[in-house]
Amino acid sequence: MIKKKRYNEHEEHVNEGWLIPYADLLTLLLALFIVLYAMSSIDAKKYEEMSKAFSTYFSSGSGVLSQSGIIESDMRMDSTVNVKQTIDRSITKQINTLVNLEQIDLEKIQKKIDSFIQTSGFETKIRTSLTKTELTIMISDTTLYNSGESVIKPESRAIVMAISMILEETEDYNIIVAGHTDNVPISNSEFDSNWELSQKRALRFMDILLQNNKMDPERFQIVGFGEFRPKTTNTTSEGRAMNRRVEVSLVRRFVIDKQL
Incomplete structure (x- = not known):
C-alpha cells in the first residue's frame, strides 16, 4: 500500500x-x-x-x-x-x-515710525503699539479732523502721506484702517451716528494713503467701531480725546500664542 x-x-x-x-x-x-x-x-x-x-x-x-x-x-x-x-x-x-523673523521685521518698522514721530514732534498726537496680533499706529482725531467732520485737515494731509511712505515698505502685511469716536452722540446733518462718522473717517484716511501709487489697495480694509472700542474711560475730557482716534494696523501673518 x-x-x-x-x-x-x-x-x-x-x-x-x-x-x-x-x-x-x-x-x-x-x-x-x-x-x-x-x-x-x-x-x-x-x-x-x-x-x-x-x-x-x-x-x-x-x-x-x-x-x-x-x-x-x-x-x-x-x-x-x-x-x-x-x-x-x-x-x-x-x-x-x-x-521670530516677523517679530524682528515689525520691530524695525515700529522703530522707523517712532523715529518719524519724534523727529516731527508728534509724540502727543501719534503713538505705536506692537502686540501679538498686529503693529498699530494710533493718530488722535484732533490731529486729523475738525470736530464732527470726516474730511482730513489740509495741514494734516502731509502726516498721512508720510505714514504712507513708511507703509509702502511693508508689502508683506495686510492693513486695517479703523475709525473710533467717544461716546458723545453725533448731532449734525451729515452723520446719523458715531458708527457712520468713524467709518467715514477711516475711509477718508485710507483714500489719502492710496494716493501713494506704491500702495496696493488689495492690502487694505476699513472698519468703523464708533464708540464701542474705547482705549480708556469716556468720563473725562482727556479720556474722550484719547478715544477719538484713527488706528492703522499691520496684521501679523503668524499669530503668536504669547506676548513676545
Missing part, C-alpha cells in the same frame, strides 16, 4: 515578517511628503489643521495593516508615534522661526 506523504503545515505558510518594515516604509514616505508640503507653504492655520489630522490618524489605532488583521506590532506603534513627534517638532520649529 502506498503511503501518502504528510506535509508540515508550517512549510506552506508564507513568511510575513517583511510586512513590518514595509508598513514602516509607507508611514515614513507619508510623513516625508507631508513635511515637504509643509515646507513649501507653511502657515499657522495649516499647521493646526495638519496637527489635528495627524492626531486623529495616530490616536485612532488604525494603520496600514490593522484593517486586514494580518499583524499587530508594538514596534510599529512606537515607530508611528516617533514619526508624528518628529513631524510636529519640525513644523513647530519652522513656525517659530517665521514668528
Whole structure:
C-alpha cells in the first residue's frame, strides 16, 4: 500500500515578517511628503489643521495593516508615534522661526515710525503699539479732523502721506484702517451716528494713503467701531480725546500664542 506523504503545515505558510518594515516604509514616505508640503507653504492655520489630522490618524489605532488583521506590532506603534513627534517638532520649529523673523521685521518698522514721530514732534498726537496680533499706529482725531467732520485737515494731509511712505515698505502685511469716536452722540446733518462718522473717517484716511501709487489697495480694509472700542474711560475730557482716534494696523501673518 502506498503511503501518502504528510506535509508540515508550517512549510506552506508564507513568511510575513517583511510586512513590518514595509508598513514602516509607507508611514515614513507619508510623513516625508507631508513635511515637504509643509515646507513649501507653511502657515499657522495649516499647521493646526495638519496637527489635528495627524492626531486623529495616530490616536485612532488604525494603520496600514490593522484593517486586514494580518499583524499587530508594538514596534510599529512606537515607530508611528516617533514619526508624528518628529513631524510636529519640525513644523513647530519652522513656525517659530517665521514668528521670530516677523517679530524682528515689525520691530524695525515700529522703530522707523517712532523715529518719524519724534523727529516731527508728534509724540502727543501719534503713538505705536506692537502686540501679538498686529503693529498699530494710533493718530488722535484732533490731529486729523475738525470736530464732527470726516474730511482730513489740509495741514494734516502731509502726516498721512508720510505714514504712507513708511507703509509702502511693508508689502508683506495686510492693513486695517479703523475709525473710533467717544461716546458723545453725533448731532449734525451729515452723520446719523458715531458708527457712520468713524467709518467715514477711516475711509477718508485710507483714500489719502492710496494716493501713494506704491500702495496696493488689495492690502487694505476699513472698519468703523464708533464708540464701542474705547482705549480708556469716556468720563473725562482727556479720556474722550484719547478715544477719538484713527488706528492703522499691520496684521501679523503668524499669530503668536504669547506676548513676545
